[in-house]
Amino acid sequence: MSNAVAGPFWWRSIGQRLTILLAGIAAVLAILSWWMVTSFAREAAERTQDNVLVASATSIAEALRSEQGTILLELPYSAFAMLDAIGEDRVFYRVAANGETLTGYDDLIPPNTPERPGEVAVRTIDFRGDQVRTVTVRRTVLAGQQPVPVLVTVAQTRTGVEAIGSGLSQTAAGLSVALFVFAVGLGAFAAGNALKPLNSFAQAVTRRGPADLRPLRRKVPDELSPLLVALNRLMDRLGQSIRRSEEFIAEAAHRVRTPLATVRAQAELALHTVEKDTEKQMLRRIIRAVDESSRSASQLLDHATVSFRADALAQEQIDLADLAARVTSGLQPTAEMKDIALELDAKGPAFVLGDAILLESALRNVLDNSVKYSPAETEITVTLDRADPSNWRLVVRDQGRGFSADSLPDLTTRFKRGSNVAQVVGSGLGLTIAEEVLDAHGGRIELTNPKNGAGACVSLILPAA
Amino acid sequence: MRFPDLARCLSAALWLTNLAGPLVALELEDQRLYPGTGDTVVKVISTGDLDVFEPFILQFQAENPTIGIDYSVTSSAELHTAITQGGVFDVAMSSAMDLQFQLANDGAAQAYSSPVTESLPTWARWRNQVFAFTAEPAVAVISQDLFAGLERPKTRQELIALLRQNPDAFENKIGTYDVQTSGLGYLFATQEARNSDTFWRLSELMGRRGTELYCCSGQMIDEVASGRLALAYNVLGSYAAERIARDDRLEILDLQDYATVMLRTALIPATATETEAAGLFLDRLLQEGMRENSTVWALPPLSAAETPEARAYGPIRLGPALLVYLDRLNRDAFLRAWRDAMVQQ
Numbered sequence: 149m150s151n152a153v154a155g156p157f158w159w160r161s162i163g164q165r166l167t168i169l170l171a172g173i174a175a176v177l178a179i180l181s182w183w184m185v186t187s188f189a190r191e192a193a194e195r196t197q198d199n200v201l202v203a204s205a206t207s208i209a210e211a212l213r214s215e216q217g218t219i220l221l222e223l224p225y226s227a228f229a230m231l232d233a234i235g236e237d238r239v240f241y242r243v244a245a246n247g248e249t250l251t252g253y254d255d256l257i258p259p260n261t262p263e264r265p266g267e268v269a270v271r272t273i274d275f276r277g278d279q280v281r282t283v284t285v286r287r288t289v290l291a292g293q294q295p296v297p298v299l300v301t302v303a304q305t306r307t308g309v310e311a312i313g314s315g316l317s318q319t320a321a322g323l324s325v326a327l328f329v330f331a332v333g334l335g336a337f338a339a340g341n342a343l344k345p346l347n348s349f350a351q352a353v354t355r356r357g358p359a360d361l362r363p364l365r366r367k368v369p370d371e372l373s374p375l376l377v378a379l380n381r382l383m384d385r386l387g388q389s390i391r392r393s394e395e396f397i398a399e400a401a402h403r404v405r406t407p408l409a410t411v412r413a414q415a416e417l418a419l420h421t422v423e424k425d426t427e428k429q430m431l432r433r434i435i436r437a438v439d440e441s442s443r444s445a446s447q448l449l450d451h452a453t454v455s456f457r458a459d460a461l462a463q464e465q466i467d468l469a470d471l472a473a474r475v476t477s478g479l480q481p482t483a484e485m486k487d488i489a490l491e492l493d494a495k496g497p498a499f500v501l502g503d504a505i506l507l508e509s510a511l512r513n514v515l516d517n518s519v520k521y522s523p524a525e526t527e528i529t530v531t532l533d534r535a536d537p538s539n540w541r542l543v544v545r546d547q548g549r550g551f552s553a554d555s556l557p558d559l560t561t562r563f564k565r566g567s568n569v570a571q572v573v574g575s576g577l578g579l580t581i582a583e584e585v586l587d588a589h590g591g592r593i594e595l596t597n598p599k600n601g602a603g604a605c606v607s608l609i610l611p612a613a
Numbered sequence: 614m615r616f617p618d619l620a621r622c623l624s625a626a627l628w629l630t631n632l633a634g635p636l637v638a639l640e641l642e643d644q645r646l647y648p649g650t651g652d653t654v655v656k657v658i659s660t661g662d663l664d665v666f667e668p669f670i671l672q673f674q675a676e677n678p679t680i681g682i683d684y685s686v687t688s689s690a691e692l693h694t695a696i697t698q699g700g701v702f703d704v705a706m707s708s709a710m711d712l713q714f715q716l717a718n719d720g721a722a723q724a725y726s727s728p729v730t731e732s733l734p735t736w737a738r739w740r741n742q743v744f745a746f747t748a749e750p751a752v753a754v755i756s757q758d759l760f761a762g763l764e765r766p767k768t769r770q771e772l773i774a775l776l777r778q779n780p781d782a783f784e785n786k787i788g789t790y791d792v793q794t795s796g797l798g799y800l801f802a803t804q805e806a807r808n809s810d811t812f813w814r815l816s817e818l819m820g821r822r823g824t825e826l827y828c829c830s831g832q833m834i835d836e837v838a839s840g841r842l843a844l845a846y847n848v849l850g851s852y853a854a855e856r857i858a859r860d861d862r863l864e865i866l867d868l869q870d871y872a873t874v875m876l877r878t879a880l881i882p883a884t885a886t887e888t889e890a891a892g893l894f895l896d897r898l899l900q901e902g903m904r905e906n907s908t909v910w911a912l913p914p915l916s917a918a919e920t921p922e923a924r925a926y927g928p929i930r931l932g933p934a935l936l937v938y939l940d941r942l943n944r945d946a947f948l949r950a951w952r953d954a955m956v957q958q
Contacts, residue, residue: 221942229934236740238718239933251942276720
């Protein structure tokens with residue numbers, strides 16, 4: 149086989165591939181959504197902190213006033229109390245008029261300052277070993293006659309913001325993992341569901357019998373219909389090719405049989421005209437050989453007929469009792485030549501549905517086998533009864549050598565013969581034909597060596613009509 | 614005087630001008646070394662008097678015999694200055710929660726967490742750096758003798774009415790903290806001014822009646838006990854309760870409108886060297902503070918902050934708002950207003 153489907157074991161099934169790909173997509177989406185939620189949450193928390201800082205700085209700026217040329221300030225309690233809202237963060241502030249610290253932390257120099265009153269400058273800087281967010285607002289206070297620009301800076305560390313951010317990030321991570329697991333489950337379900345038509349298609353092909361070459365008639369998804377068409381075409385071609393070879397065999401057998409009949413007739417005539425024993429024996433050997441060849445040719449023909457007719461099996465009503473009687477009487481002359489008594493015990497009607505020619509050929513081959521392998525002056529019985537309420541059974545029983553136990557299972561294989569019949573000439577097709585016929589009719593063949601007495605027993609079991 | 618820790622008062626100007634000043638020699642009120650069996654010595658700087666904390670230290674050493682304790686007593690302002698200027702201490706305990714908060718805010722404290730600190734209520738800790746171990750309300754203490762025949766006021770409103778209606782009984786017989794010198798008095802006054810407008814009316818009235826100003830709760834209680842004062846306003850509740858237990862001339866006014874509750878706090882300075890032992894000491898301190906009835910000290914438990922009166926406004930919040938009244942401009946403004954009300958000539 150080619151290595152068309154190479155790769156690790158988990159890559160060899162479409163279902164697993166689909167599941168893995170969907171899981172990969174789900175993982176990417178989960179990570180993406182986690183990252184987005186995390187960054188949004190962080191940004192929201194940062195923005196909230198900025199807003200609180202702006203509110204705080206603004207309320208301090210609002211509290212600025214001047215009295216007799218000096219700028220006065222009473223820090224509003226709420227300006228600092230509100231900074232508690234985000235979390236437990238360190239707070240720094242500085243109020244500077246004309247660059248001179250009015251109050252607060254002298255070293256808190258805002259990195260950028262608003263140009264005009266009402267503007268807000270926001271920046272993150274390092275201050276006293278921590279990252280702090282600084283907000284600076286500007287207000288002009290009239291000190292005496294002089295307008296004095298006052299900068300109010302409020303700064304806060306970012307512990308609370310980070311705590312909120314990482315808390316939300318953890319929640320988002322949990323949700324993302326849950327989402328991922330859920331998506332993988334859904335992906336596996338979707339992959340299974342998408343592949344269902346393919347599986348049922350494969351099963352339909354697998355379920356077919358080895359000789360069933362009828363085209364598949366199923367509704368398949370669009371993607372599978374080229375495969376279905378190709379498969380049907382292949383089976384059609386295969387069927388045609390088999391039919392052609394069967395036809396060829398039938399034709400060949402037929403062509404061989406006719407001259408053989410002539411040879412046999414001539415040989416018999418010659419048998420009556422020669423007088424020497426050695427010559428008579430020679431002619432008898434010729435006749436026997438011709439008979440064998442003729443029989444083999446008949447069987448090949450039968451086999452071809454079975455293969456051909458089984459494809460489009462006729463469904464006529466057949467009385468097995470009639471059929472058994474016909475076949476038995478047909479073989480009576482051959483049996484008599486060997487001094488073999490053919491007994492028929494079949495009371496009709498025993499109806500089955502099927503092809504009369506095929507069923508006759510099956511029974512004839514079985515009976516012919518029995519006659520062939522039975523010694524002289526023995527008895528062969530053909531009985532018809534019910535195997536069970538829904539099946540008929542035709543049993544052919546002889547007193548010959550029976551089947552060799554070790555080859556029993558293989559005897560219905562084409563050209564396979566028992567291990568105990570080496571000295572008898574035979575083709576090995578008889579039981580194969582019988583089995584193929586019964587298979588085509590939904591029945592079966594059973595080969596047994598009966599416990600009471602010698603001989604072989606062949607049961608043909610057919611569903612009752 | 615049993616609780617001299619509040620006696621350590623420094624002027625407000627000194628607090629803030631000292632911050633950037635040169636390293637000055639630490640003024641200690643008391644110091645004792647409790648040697649352990651090992652080499653470890655935890656240096657504790659505290660505003661709490663040895664009388665109060667010695668039983669606790671001994672108990673701690675009974676449980677951790679290897680750890681020695683070097684216990685120094687100083688004022689809250691001195692403590693603040695010492696830590697700001699880089700003095701090496703392993704634990705700093707103070708009744709001035711605003712200054713303690715400022716230390717942590719300015720980066721002079723280090724974080725510590727343990728199962729014990731985790732079990733503290735959230736209002737009793739800040740950034741895992743400042744931890745409260747007692748909650749102590751401010752109360753009004755009266756003299757039984759001088760209050761004879763007078764109805765006990767139930768609210769500050771009624772107290773104001775009482776002071777108005779009985780000018781003679783209270784003339785020069787009221788005492789309160791001098792908020793200009795006492796850090797704790799300043800904390801109490803600013804928080805009360807924030808909570809209620811009765812504070813200013815009361816202050817004005819007290820000023821009109823001629824109010825004596827004190828540096829510490831102990832002195833005020835002494836004066837009430839001796840009959841020199843009829844009323845001492847905003848006295849540390851724990852001190853008063855402890856004194857009343859052995860002096861029946863005193864009585865605590867049951868003012869039901871609100872109570873200002875301050876938290877006594879501890880922190881591990883950034884300069885600490887014995888952080889592990891300091892953590893053990895702090896854990897033990899907090900456990901004692903969370904115990905309903907301590908056997909080793911007479912300080913009220915943290916749960917005192919959960920009484921109905923205290924709950925009305927909660928204990929003074931450990932948060933950046935504490936910085937507001939430490940601000941130089943605010944302080945000046947507040948003291949100006951307070952002087953105008955209280956010191957009427």
